[in-house]
Amino acid sequence: MTNYDLIFSLGKKILNGNDITFDEAMALTTIEEADIPMLLGVANKIREKFTGSYVDTCQILNARSGGCSENCKFCAQSVHHDVDVDVYPLMNEDDIIKAAQKAEADHAYRFCVVTSGCGMEGDRDFAKITAAIERIGTETSLQRCCSLGTLQEDHVSALKEAGITRYHHNLETSESYFKEICTSHTYQERIDTIKRVKAADIEVCSGGIIGMGETWRQRIELAFTLKELNVDSIPINVLNPVKGTALENQEKLNPMEILQTFAIFRLILPTKILRYAGGRERNLGELVPLGFLSGINGMLIGNYLTTQGRGADKDIQTVNDLGLKLLEN
Numbered sequence: 001m002t003n004y005d006l007i008f009s010l011g012k013k014i015l016n017g018n019d020i021t022f023d024e025a026m027a028l029t030t031i032e033e034a035d036i037p038m039l040l041g042v043a044n045k046i047r048e049k050f051t052g053s054y055v056d057t058c059q060i061l062n063a064r065s066g067g068c069s070e071n072c073k074f075c076a077q078s079v080h081h082d083v084d085v086d087v088y089p090l091m092n093e094d095d096i097i098k099a100a101q102k103a104e105a106d107h108a109y110r111f112c113v114v115t116s117g118c119g120m121e122g123d124r125d126f127a128k129i130t131a132a133i134e135r136i137g138t139e140t141s142l143q144r145c146c147s148l149g150t151l152q153e154d155h156v157s158a159l160k161e162a163g164i165t166r167y168h169h170n171l172e173t174s175e176s177y178f179k180e181i182c183t184s185h186t187y188q189e190r191i192d193t194i195k196r197v198k199a200a201d202i203e204v205c206s207g208g209i210i211g212m213g214e215t216w217r218q219r220i221e222l223a224f225t226l227k228e229l230n231v232d233s234i235p236i237n238v239l240n241p242v243k244g245t246a247l248e249n250q251e252k253l254n255p256m257e258i259l260q261t262f263a264i265f266r267l268i269l270p271t272k273i274l275r276y277a278g279g280r281e282r283n284l285g286e287l288v289p290l291g292f293l294s295g296i297n298g299m300l301i302g303n304y305l306t307t308q309g310r311g312a313d314k315d316i317q318t319v320n321d322l323g324l325k326l327l328e329n
Contacts, residue, residue: 003035011042014270015049022224028264029216036260043263043295050270054327055319056110056233056298058145058275059103059312063132064090064115064125072172072182073246074209074239077116083244090115090125096132097139104140106312108301109327111136112145112168112205118185119150119193126155130162137163141329145205150185150193156200166203166233169193174221177214194229203232207275210261211239211253211283219261223268233298234272236262238279255287259294266295273298289318 001009006027010020028039066087071080091099096113103111113129113136120126129148136144146159147168159167171190172178178187197204206229208222226234238258241248265274275298276291284291301315319326 003031004038007031007035007038007042010267011046014046014267020267022220025220025223025264025268026217028267029220029260031260033254033256036256036263039263040259040290040294043266044293046266046270047274047295047297051273051297053323054297054325055292056273056275056327057108057301057315057319058110058112058298059106059108059302060112060114060147060300061091061096061099061103062116063096063099063113063129064088064117066116068116068118069184070118070182071184074172074181074212074242076242076245078245081242081245083242090128093128093132093135097135100136100140100142103302104142106302107316107326108142108312109329110143110145110166111140112147114147114168115149117149120148120155121150121152123148126158130158133159133162133164143329147205150189151196153196153200156196156202160200160202164202166205167197168205168235169197170206170208170235170237171222171225172208173212173214174218174225176221177212177218181212191229194231198230204229205233205235205273205275206231207233207235207237207277209237209239209279210258211250211279212247213250220264220268223265226272227269232272233275234265234269235275235277235298235300236265236296237277238283240279240282252283255284258283259287259290262291262294262296275299289322292318292322292324 066077068077076083076085100111143165144163145166175187241250274296276296277300301312
């Protein structure tokens with residue numbers, strides 16, 4: 001079977017409501033670069049059929065920065081790395097609210113409060129965080145999300161009561177590669193948190209970072225794990241190596257391979273939100289708009305945790321230029 005036949009036969013299979021297998025997804029990783037635009041077109045058609053033309057926008061706030069005890073090799077906020085990064089305690093409640101109001105003015109649909117650290121077990125800031133989340137619900141129309149690390153059932157219940165509609169907790173990579181990236185906690189701990197959140201009927205946002213040295217097979221393993229967990233939103237970051245971290249010298253991915261990854265994830269996860277996240281500016285440059293023609297239908301707008309983005313205005317302009325629509329509260 002030619003690459004042309006493979007791409008269009010699998011596209012037709014998905015458009016007819018069927019799933020592709022792991023081996024079929026792997027076959028799409030071996031196509032020639034000249035055939036990647038065909039794959040992007042098929043992914044775009046699948047996105048249009050199953051999720052429509054709306055883009056789910058989210059703005060994040062690094063509400064507590066640095067000092068994390070975990071040793072994730074990519075992370076600028078880990079105490080195991082010597083990185084020039086802002087370190088500060090939990091922002092006061094009024095400043096968190098101001099950041100949420102700015103996100104609303106920037107046309108964000110969703111706002112995510114993020115804190116550094118492994119998780120909320122024994123964390124003295126947790127009550128302050130839930131109080132801020134409640135206020136965001138009364139003082140903005142934003143959908144509320146947070147990213148606080150691992151959670152136990154009591155944390156999940158408290159967040160639901162505070163008004164959280166989606167919880168972010170990345171798997172980062174496949175289980176088979178995770179120990180190459182982090183050894184201070186286990187992959188299962190991350191999966192357990194996702195399952196607790198899903199059991200409470202809260203949506204889950206979970207994805208990972210590509211370009212950390214993983215193989216294509218490991219990238220596809222991640223996508224199928226997310227499918228098995230029925231994750232609702234999948235942020236796909238592209239590694240932006242930070243000087244001082246263990247991955248500072250990691251080689252950049254080819255831009256076409258990045259777009260190919262987006263497209264294959266769309267074929268594996270046809271009904272889900274695939275979210276543009278960190279690293280797209282550095283790794284794709286002028287090709288950033290092509291992500292939306294590769295199956296992407298969600299986006300972080302504005303800045304990231306420790307790095308600058310393109311700016312919310314430019315992100316929104318890209319969506320408008322492509323004839324797509326913003327989700328609105």
